[in-house]
Every structure is written in C-alpha cells, then in structure tokens.
Amino acid sequence: MNQRAIEPGRQLHAHLCLTGLGYDTKLATKLVNLYSVCGSLSNAHRLFDRIPKSNLFLWNVLIRGYAWNGPYEVAISLYYNIIDYGLVPDNFTFPFVLKACSALSAIDVGRDIHEHAIRTGWEMDVFVGAALIDMYAKCGCVGDSRQVFDKIHVRDVVLWNSMLAAYSQNGCAEECLSLCGEMALAGVRPTVATLVIAISSTANIAALPQGRELHGFSWRHGFEIQDNVKTALVDMYAKSGSVKVARNLFERLTEKRIVSWNAIIAGVCESVKCDNHTDGDQR
Template sequence: MFDYGLVPDNFTFPFVLKACAALSAIEHGREIHEHVVQTGWEKDVFVGAALIDMYAKCGCVGSAREVFDKILVRDAVLWNSMLAAYSQNGHPDACLSLCSEMVLTGLRPTEATLVTAISASADNAALPQGRELHGLSWRQEFESHDKVKTALVDMYAKCGSVRVARNLFERLGVKRVVSWNAMITGYAMHGHATEALDLFEEMNRVAKPDHITFVGVLSACSHGGLLEEGWMFFETMIRDYKIDPTVQHYTCMVDLLGHSGRLDEAYNLIMQMKVVPDSGVWGALLNSCKIHGNVELGEIALERLIELEPDDAGNYVILSNIYAQAGKWEGVAKLRKLMTDRRLKKSIACSWIEVKNKVHAFLSGDTSHPLSDEIYAELERVGGLMKEAGYSPSTGSVFHDVEDDEKANMVCSHSERLAIAFGLISTPPGTRLLITKNLRICEDCHVAIKFISKITEREITIRDVNRYHHFKDGVCSCGDYW
C-alpha cells in the first residue's frame, strides 16, 4: 500500500494492528504505531482502541495506558479496550479503578464494560466491588443480558458466594456452555465435587460439553479426591466426546493421582502426554511429592521446572521443604546456595481481608497495622483457648535453624491468622470472615483455623492460590484433602 503511495487512514490501521495483536508481533506493532503518529491518527478513538488492544495482547500494558492517556475525547469502546488491557494482563485493581473513573465521567457503561469489570472483581476476590457492579448493571437495565449474568455467576462463585452464584445461574434465560462452565468450575473451586458432577450430568442432557467443561469436572474430581471418577471422565472425554486432552486436563489428572499417593502413575502419565508438559503439570507433581515426601520424583520435577521457569523461587522452596522433611539438610543447604547465587527470593506470604469497604493486608509476623497490639492480643487469647481444646502447633512448615519455641511463634503469626484476628476484633460476633491469601495455606494454619472456627463460632473462608476452604464448627469443606 505504501509502495503505491497511498496513506493509511483510521480504517486501515485498526486492521493492521489487529494482525499484529494476533501474531503477538510487538516490534511490527511499534513500527505501525510510528506510522500512526506520523500520519496524525494517534488521537483517533478507533485507531487508539486498536493500539491499546495490540499492546495489551503483547503484554505491554504501560504502552497501552500511554496511548489511552493521549486521547482526550474517549468513547466507550476506548474505555473498554483499556479495561480489557488491565484485566487480561493480571491488573484487576487497575481495571476496577479505571471502571470507577469511567462511570464518574458520566459515560454509560456497555455490556462489555460490565463483563470486564465483573471479571476483574472475580479475579481479585473483591466481593463488595462485585456487588456494586451487580447493582450498577441492574440500574443500567442489563438484568436481561445473559453475558452479564454469566459474569456475575463466575464472580460470586470466585468470591466465595457459591449459593448466590447458583441462584443467578438458575435465573439465566438461556444457559449457554460458558454459563454451565462457570457454575461447574465454581463448584470445583469450593471443593463441592458432588454438586459439580451432578450439574455436569444435567448439562449433558441439554448442551454439549467442551474442553473447558472437562477442566472443571476433572478439577472437581481432583479437589474432591475422586480418583476413579476422574479417570472415568478423562477417558470418556477422549473416547465419547472426541476431545484431545490439553495441558490443563493433564494437570488435573497429575494433581489427582499425586494427591492420591499414585506418584509413579502421575509421572508415567506425564511421560505419555501428547502435548508438551508445562510448569503447571510439573508443579502439580512437585506439590504431590511434598505431600508424600517423595525426594526422587521431587528432584526430577524441580529439574524440569528450572528449565521452564528458572526464576520462580517457590519451586526451589518446595523441594527444600521436601529435603527438610526427609532430614536431608545437605540438600536444603545446596538449594539455599543455588537460590542465593541466582539472586532468587522466596515469595512473601500476604493475606488480606475487607472490612467496612477497606482492604487490610498482612504479612507474616506483621506489626505495621495500627491495631497491631490488639491483633496480637486477640491471637494470644484465642491461642490459649485453642491449646485448652487440644491444639498443638506443628512447626514442620518452618525450616529455619531456630529453637522450637521460636518456630511455634513464627507459625502462629502467619499472615492468614493475623487477618483472622483482625476480623474477629473488627466485626460483630457471628460475622463470616473472608480471607484471601496469595500462597497456599500451610498445614498447621489449616488445623488452627478449624479450631478457631469452632471456638469463636464463626464461619471462616480462606481463598488461597489453589482453592477455597470453608471452615465451620471445626470442620473444613475440603475434608483435609487439598
């Protein structure tokens, strides 16, 4: 086109930028951006939206925001493009903040606006914001839009309100496959395996399951410890539905086999995979090795993980824990040195709780909160009652060369316990507490929170990096299987 002396316009550039986005061709995209600037189309909303989309799909969110900020007259499409850029690249907070900014300008949100923002609330476990968006969508007369309602089903399920999610699901005018998938996956996250499988059977009578459906079903089997059912669904998916297993399906099966103690079978399945195993597959095997103390397979899993993601310190820490559990301190020292040489640092555990529309975050051993003295006093009070009820701290998750008493103190001040203690002193008796954690909950905290739920007569929900744990009357919904 340039060779013919023709100048691209605001119809040409969006198509070319869409091609760059489809190919993740960031260098070509930047070249096209230069042509956009040279031809004076940078502030056009159509071209701007295409540039934002291109940068977002290439993972360059900062560049997308720079384009957005330069366009002063913005329509809903442009706002939606930037919202999607944040949401798709793991910035749910920024997405929600920008959505609030959009509403304050007086611009009416579209269906795409609401679906994107509601999805960001789901990713962030931000139930209050999700409820606000629910109300906004109804006030803007989107209550009949099934795409919005499906996003709300997904949001409520991921934010711990699975009953509300099911209620909305039943009210859907047309239940599309994506709607069934959202509800099945929601049940799986909460460990409600029976409900997930019952819903799958119901879906099977009216809609054809797809590969995402089976990810939800196999995840439910994995979280519920249903080994025989998991194998049956895996084989049925291939034989009856002609769906080739993806890496997500294999991850679920490796996790299910590994948790069940069938580590050799899990490893053999990985060796037979028809797709290349990713970090999720090897990570599932490594976590299972930690549960069952299998050093040999743990070393193999870490070796593969280092090839795939050499800078993820968490993998090194898990094998270090396996070594420590087996008393192989030379292995612990070797991994610590390797992490030091590679300048890797262990991920910092963080838990947060929302009280009165304000988020309160805590690190392990944190003393920075204004109510820190009261929080630790509550921990001590509850800790005394727990000991009377038979609780004894397990320091197996602490692999520091310190005395046992100090190890116990370290365990008892884990971030989720600080968040719970803050919730106990900041909410009326009987209020349900919802805690979100960026890492997997440790074994001792899992035991401790069961005691706390019974002593305080509270329902406590923990959303960790893997799943939901609902603690009530001294029992966890996961059945101590996670």
C-alpha cells in the first residue's frame, strides 16, 4: 500500500464527509479510484458499498484494483454483480476481469466471460482480444489464443505481442518465430517487447542463426541499447554455446539484474561441463 499517497486521500475523504459531500457520486468515485490505485482496497470497497452503483466506471475501478492486487476471486464476483445490476461491461471491464481469470487459471470462467464479450460486441476490440489471448495462454490453451487472434483483422503491435507471448509461454518457439515473420510481412513495426519475446524463443530451442538475425535487426534499428534486449541476447548466446559473445554483451549491460546473472552463470556452467566432457573423451 502506498501510505504516502493514501494519507492525503483519507484527509480529503474526512473533510468531504464533514461537509456532507462524502457520498457525492462523482467525488466518491474519484476517492474509490484513489484508494484502489494506492492498494487500499478495503477502504475502496467500503466506500463503494455506500454509494449508488449506476456508474460503470466505478465498478471498473474496483475490479481493476482486485485484478491487480487480489483477491482475484473478488474481481470475478464483482464482474458478475455488474451483470446482475443490469449494466453492460465495456472494453475496460473485460481486460480487468480476464486478468483475474489468468491469475487463477480459471479457464471455465474465462470462457464464460469470452461468451459475454461476443454477445456484447467487444470480442474484436484489440484490448479485449489481447486479454483473451493472454488468459487462454496462461491456462495452457494456446490454440484458443490463436483463434481469438485470427478473428481480429485490425491488429496493433500489442495484439501481435500478446500472441507471440502466448506461443513463447507455452513452449511453441517455432510458431512464435513463424508469427514474427507474419508480423514483418504485415508491416507492423516491432517493439522492445517483440524482440525480447522472439529472442527468448530462439534461446529456448538454441536456434543460433535466427538469434543472430534478430541481434542484427536489433542493432540496425537501435534496440540493442535496451538492457531488456541485451539480457535476452545474453541468454540466447549462452544457451547456444556462444559464451564469449554472451559475456561481452553481459559486460555492456547498464544494470546487471538477477535474470542477467542467472543467464550468464548458466551459460558458463554449461560451457565448463561441455569442456569437461570433451577432456574426458580425449583421455
């Protein structure tokens, strides 16, 4: 909880209560948002329960808070309360509640919410689509992720990255790299996230030639200066046996995080193991 940010909010709330404005719908909605963003969900929910609930934004704020911080079951329960209340979820509601489904691997609930998205006409929205792709991927149903992706014809880079991540998370490295090719043909400019996902996929199958191609692309387009890209390259080269290249990239990292150390240590250990095997064979 962000105590420094929450204290002025509490003081404002107390002042509004004293002046009789504590439960004004517009002001209370802003306070619910403040409490939620600061992680004070008990205060947010307590205030939510005391004011009229005809405003969808108010519901979305509270669902978002629980989807980010848990308990995730509460976010799902609030979603169904929206339906019972007669309100129609929008393209903010669906991504929030689907995030909660992802956290719980609640595939049956996720499918039910997907049906709601179809009925309300939000399935083709890129934000809802990205959330559906992520939910199915986190539940191990990457085929369903691809079906959602294929139905959406107007795709931004976020949607492409969501599908690439879905393949990568489920160990479908070749499918991920193939989709990168489709993305290039579609003329969609990659982001740092795109390259990290693609490079990680080459690392997982020790596909050094493709990894080198992605390294070259990163360098030509100025992505190599990003530590996230360099860390992915360290991991890729280390897993592919090119430990010297991995170490050179590692030394150029601006900030050496634990994931970077893990990648280079694992690569060095594997290299030493291979050298020992070679020495043993020669003996």
